[in-house]
Amino acid sequence: MGVAVIKNCLVILFLLLLQLELFSSMRLFGVMPELLLASAIAAGWYGGPTSGAIVGFSSGLFYDFYLATPLGLNALTYAIVGYLLGQIAVFLSDEAEWIIRITISVAAVTVGLVLFVTFGELIAEPNLYNRNFGKILVISSLYTGLLMVPVHFLMAWAFDARRESPVGFDRRLG
Amino acid sequence: MAGPRRYSGSRFALALLILTSVTLISLDARGYAPIGNLKKAGIVIVQPFRSLANIVFSPVGDVWESFSNGDELERENTLLRRQLDQLLSYRIANEGAVNDLEALRTQLGLQGLGGQETLVAEVTAGSVSNFDPYVLEINKGTQSGVREGMPVISTGGLIGRIENPGLRDSRVRLITDPIVNIGVLAIGTKEIGILTGNGVDQPMRVIDGIPIGAPVEVGSILVTSGLDRSPYPEGFAVGSVVEVVPDEVNLEKELLVEPTGEMDNLDFVTVVLYQPPSME
Numbered sequence: 001m002g003v004a005v006i007k008n009c010l011v012i013l014f015l016l017l018l019q020l021e022l023f024s025s026m027r028l029f030g031v032m033p034e035l036l037l038a039s040a041i042a043a044g045w046y047g048g049p050t051s052g053a054i055v056g057f058s059s060g061l062f063y064d065f066y067l068a069t070p071l072g073l074n075a076l077t078y079a080i081v082g083y084l085l086g087q088i089a090v091f092l093s094d095e096a097e098w099i100i101r102i103t104i105s106v107a108a109v110t111v112g113l114v115l116f117v118t119f120g121e122l123i124a125e126p127n128l129y130n131r132n133f134g135k136i137l138v139i140s141s142l143y144t145g146l147l148m149v150p151v152h153f154l155m156a157w158a159f160d161a162r163r164e165s166p167v168g169f170d171r172r173l174g
Numbered sequence: 175m176a177g178p179r180r181y182s183g184s185r186f187a188l189a190l191l192i193l194t195s196v197t198l199i200s201l202d203a204r205g206y207a208p209i210g211n212l213k214k215a216g217i218v219i220v221q222p223f224r225s226l227a228n229i230v231f232s233p234v235g236d237v238w239e240s241f242s243n244g245d246e247l248e249r250e251n252t253l254l255r256r257q258l259d260q261l262l263s264y265r266i267a268n269e270g271a272v273n274d275l276e277a278l279r280t281q282l283g284l285q286g287l288g289g290q291e292t293l294v295a296e297v298t299a300g301s302v303s304n305f306d307p308y309v310l311e312i313n314k315g316t317q318s319g320v321r322e323g324m325p326v327i328s329t330g331g332l333i334g335r336i337e338n339p340g341l342r343d344s345r346v347r348l349i350t351d352p353i354v355n356i357g358v359l360a361i362g363t364k365e366i367g368i369l370t371g372n373g374v375d376q377p378m379r380v381i382d383g384i385p386i387g388a389p390v391e392v393g394s395i396l397v398t399s400g401l402d403r404s405p406y407p408e409g410f411a412v413g414s415v416v417e418v419v420p421d422e423v424n425l426e427k428e429l430l431v432e433p434t435g436e437m438d439n440l441d442f443v444t445v446v447l448y449q450p451p452s453m454e
Contacts, residue, residue: 013223025238026235066302068345070198079191079195130373
């Protein structure tokens, strides 16, 4: 358990640094990928709903430190997305093709971005819904999708690749 | 039996995390100081790793930029060479005037920039979010005398103001942000209006305040008015008018304004250590 926590912290820190120092300048059409949202998605996949929510909350909180939006907005969004991915993973076979994993992950990024902007609008946060929203949604989802494979590998390492019986998550329920 | 309990356990964990997030959002939105301090502490903890990552990743970012902006850089280079030629000839023509101005400044005890103290800061990062492109990060903070709301200028004029300064770094909110309003005065007139940001690569706008008959035309320079409780000192160039749209109904002019301050590919900016009287 302790080792998994340390590994998860390391992965979150690594992805945060990539997001802040590399991908903030490596933009496609002015849009950057959402690596920390990707970490929540992959954590839900390999760790189940609880771990997905916790990793999502933590990575979102760290990202929130660097944004002008209120602390907790990304944490809230990523926790929900991580949890949802954990729930969806119940219905998927362990042998699910990579293409299916990536497609679901890309859809989850899109859902995450929509949720983030929706929550932001609910608290009257300026700048979130703007004329570039459609472009950000499409490009960021696809760009994150391109990077999803290494993020999946990192999270598989963090959870010790226990996809078949993740912590706190029994896939044999059904 | 174990299954359903685990399911409800995960729901309980999610509910707890949602509750924590909503509490944090609520407290931060109300400006609760400990939350601000928590943010600053988080940044300080990550900073050493970030500095190291910057050293490692910046060459990769530079290569990417040179590939993705190659044509743009070439155009910019040509434009800069032309501007440099113009400036050199301008300098030769105005050397006498510069000496006169310097002599006058010395006589009047002014230090430049309206007598305000300034601080040069390095731009350490641009925006790190897809949804807020109107920020820069600089490497000076409260330790160097930087305070909330201080104006930030670059070559050509005002580009933003300090937001949420940390101990050794600060965020600059750019004037192109639609939530930013600045009281401006058109040079050579007494016309005052409110300039509002209009998004990335869009001209800023002055919607109210300029009567239709006012002598404000394309090419007019707008400077900070410094009036009343303006957070900016007066006289800083903000933008030049690129289009005038008459509003026959309200008998006013709408002005479209390009910022005069350089905002792209900035390496250094200047923080004006000015605090308006109401904020002191």
